[in-house]
Amino acid sequence: MDPIRIEDPRDPRVAGYLDIRERDLAGRQGRFVAEGKVVLDLLLSSGRLSAESVLVLENRLSGLTEILRKAPADLPVYVVTSTLMDAIAGFHMHRGILAIGRKETPQAAGPLLDALPAQALVVVLIGIANHDNMGSIFRNAAAFGADAVLMDATCCDPLYRKAIRVSVGAALKIPFASFTDSAGFTAMLAERGFEQFALSPRGRTEIRDADPAARLALYLGTEGEGLPESLLDRLHTVRITMSEGFDSLNVAAASAIALHHFSNR
Amino acid sequence: MDPIRIEDPRDPRVAGYLDIRERDLAGRQGRFVAEGKVVLDLLLSSGRLSAESVLVLENRLSGLTEILRKAPADLPVYVVTSTLMDAIAGFHMHRGILAIGRKETPQAAGPLLDALPAQALVVVLIGIANHDNMGSIFRNAAAFGADAVLMDATCCDPLYRKAIRVSVGAALKIPFASFTDSAGFTAMLAERGFEQFALSPRGRTEIRDADPAARLALYLGTEGEGLPESLLDRLHTVRITMSEGFDSLNVAAASAIALHHFSNR
Numbered sequence: 001m002d003p004i005r006i007e008d009p010r011d012p013r014v015a016g017y018l019d020i021r022e023r024d025l026a027g028r029q030g031r032f033v034a035e036g037k038v039v040l041d042l043l044l045s046s047g048r049l050s051a052e053s054v055l056v057l058e059n060r061l062s063g064l065t066e067i068l069r070k071a072p073a074d075l076p077v078y079v080v081t082s083t084l085m086d087a088i089a090g091f092h093m094h095r096g097i098l099a100i101g102r103k104e105t106p107q108a109a110g111p112l113l114d115a116l117p118a119q120a121l122v123v124v125l126i127g128i129a130n131h132d133n134m135g136s137i138f139r140n141a142a143a144f145g146a147d148a149v150l151m152d153a154t155c156c157d158p159l160y161r162k163a164i165r166v167s168v169g170a171a172l173k174i175p176f177a178s179f180t181d182s183a184g185f186t187a188m189l190a191e192r193g194f195e196q197f198a199l200s201p202r203g204r205t206e207i208r209d210a211d212p213a214a215r216l217a218l219y220l221g222t223e224g225e226g227l228p229e230s231l232l233d234r235l236h237t238v239r240i241t242m243s244e245g246f247d248s249l250n251v252a253a254a255s256a257i258a259l260h261h262f263s264n265r
Numbered sequence: 266m267d268p269i270r271i272e273d274p275r276d277p278r279v280a281g282y283l284d285i286r287e288r289d290l291a292g293r294q295g296r297f298v299a300e301g302k303v304v305l306d307l308l309l310s311s312g313r314l315s316a317e318s319v320l321v322l323e324n325r326l327s328g329l330t331e332i333l334r335k336a337p338a339d340l341p342v343y344v345v346t347s348t349l350m351d352a353i354a355g356f357h358m359h360r361g362i363l364a365i366g367r368k369e370t371p372q373a374a375g376p377l378l379d380a381l382p383a384q385a386l387v388v389v390l391i392g393i394a395n396h397d398n399m400g401s402i403f404r405n406a407a408a409f410g411a412d413a414v415l416m417d418a419t420c421c422d423p424l425y426r427k428a429i430r431v432s433v434g435a436a437l438k439i440p441f442a443s444f445t446d447s448a449g450f451t452a453m454l455a456e457r458g459f460e461q462f463a464l465s466p467r468g469r470t471e472i473r474d475a476d477p478a479a480r481l482a483l484y485l486g487t488e489g490e491g492l493p494e495s496l497l498d499r500l501h502t503v504r505i506t507m508s509e510g511f512d513s514l515n516v517a518a519a520s521a522i523a524l525h526h527f528s529n530r
Contacts, residue, residue: 136515136518139513139514139515139518140514140515140518142508142513143507143508143513143514143518144507144508145507145508145509168513207525240525241528242408242409242410243407243408243409243410243528244410248404248407248408248433249404249405249408249521250401250404250405252518253401253404253405253408253517253518253521254521256514256518256519256521256522257521257522257525260472260505260522263506263508
C-alpha cells in the first residue's frame with residue numbers, strides 16, 4: 001500500500017471527508033466516518049464492515065503500519081498536513097486519523113437472533129436518541145460480552161460518527177438490528193427461549209437479586225420517559241437502588257451496572 | 266422578586282454571561298455557570314453555594330416560579346428574548362436558563378473528612394482531567410449516596426460549566442476537596458478508619474466479592490494510565506471482570522458499578 005499525498009482540500013478523492021460535522025447531520029448514503037487509531041483497527045479487523053479509504057496526518061502514518069497491514073492492498077490511504085486536514089474536515093481534527101466505511105445492508109432482527117449461540121446476552125434499546133448514550137451503551141455491551149444489540153425504530157444510528165467514537169469502536173464490533181413492533185419483537189425473543197429483563201426505576205427486583213439465564217435480553221429505555229408500561233407489564237422488571245433525593249442515573253451508567261451483573265454467569 | 270428585562274447584550278448587569286464558551290477556558294475568578302432547571306434548583310437549595318444572578322428566556326420564566334421562591338428576595342433575575350440570549354452567550358442556548366454562582370473558599374481534605382459521619386463512603390479521584398468523566402462520576406456518586414469526593418491536584422474542576430451540566434447538579438451537592446500529596450492523604454484516610462479500595466483492571470479481587478466497610482474510600486484513576494503502582498501497593502485492589510478482547514470500560518461506567526456494589530450495605 002502506497003500512501004497518496006493530497007495537496008488540495010477540493011481533491012475529489014477526499015470529498016467524502018469534507019465538512020465532517022455538517023455531513024453528520026445531512027447523512028452519508030450508506031457510509032460512516034471512523035476516527036482514531038483504535039476504531040480504525042476495529043474497522044480493518046471487522047469481518048462485516050469494510051473501509052473505502054483512510055485519511056491520515058503525515059506525522060501519524062508511521063504509527064499505523066501494523067494496523068494498515070490488515071487492510072486490503074488496494075485500500076487508498078491519503079496523507080495530508082495538519083493544515084490541510086483541518087481545511088478538509090472543517091474544524092481542528094487533533095486526532096488526525098479518519099476513515100470512511102461502508103455500512104452493511106440493514107439486518108432484520110429475526111435472522112440476527114437466529115444466528116446467536118445457545119448462551120447469549122442481548123441488549124434491547126427503546127428510544128435511545130442521544131449519540132453519547134448510544135456509544136456508551138455499545139462500549140459497555142462490548143466490555144461485558146453482549147452478543148447483539150436490538151433497537152426500536154426511535155433509536156438513533158449507532159454508526160453516527162460521535163456514537164462510534166464514544167463506543168471506542170464497539171459499534172463496529174457488535175452486530176445490531178432494528179425492529180418496528182415492540183410487542184412482536186418481545187414474542188420473537190420469547191419463542192427463542194430468552195428471559196427478558198427490563199431496567200426501570202420502579203422495577204420489582206433489585207438487580208443484584210435477579211437470576212441470570214443462559215439466554216437473556218436486557219431492555220433499556222430513555223432516561224426521561226423510561227420504558228412504556230405496556231412493555232414493562234410483559235417483562236421481568238429490575239431496578240438499581242439509589243440514594244434517596246437523587247435518584248438519577250444516566251442510562252449508560254445503568255447499562256454498565258446491569259450488564260456487569262448479568263455477564264459474569 | 267421582580268424580573269429585570271435586559272435589552273442590550275452589552276448591559277453590564279449580564280457581563281458575567283458574555284461569550285460563555287470562551288470564558289470557560291479563561292476562568293471566572295471564583296464564579297461558575299449553572300445551566301438548566303434541575304441545576305438551578307440545586308444551586309438555590311444548596312446550603313453551601315450561593316447564586317449571584319439568574320438569566321432566563323422570557324418563555325421559561327413562568328416555569329421557574331416555584332424554584333425561584335427558594336432564592337433570596339434580592340437575587341437579580343434577568344429576562345431576555347431568545348435572540349438576546351444567544352447574543353450574550355455567543356452561541357445558541359436552547360436550554361434558556363443560566364445562573365452565575367459563587368464558589369466556596371476551597372476546603373482542605375482534613376476538615377472535610379473530619380466532618381463525615383461514622384458510616385461514610387468517599388470517592389477519591391486521581392488524574393481525572395476530562396470534564397465529562399468528572400461530571401458523570403459526581404452524578405454516580407450522588408446516585409449512590411457518596412458523602413464526599415476528594416481529588417488530587419491533577420483533576421479538573423468539578424465546577425466547570427460542562428462538568429456541572431453532566432453531573433445534573435451533583436457537583437453542587439456533594440462536598441469536595443483537593444489534596445496534593447497522595448501518600449499523605451492515604452495515611453489521613455487510614456487514621457480515620459477508612460478501608461481503601463482502588464479500582465484497577467489488574468485488581469486482586471472481583472468487585473462483587475469485595476466486602477464493604479462502614480467507612481470506605483473508592484479510588485478511581487484515569488482510563489489510560491490508571492492509578493500509579495505506588496498507590497496500588499498500599500490499597501485493596503478490585504477489578505471489574507470484562508469480556509476478553511475488549512477490556513475497555515469508561516472510568517465513569519466503572520464508578521457506577523463499584524459505587525452500586527459498595528453503596529447497598
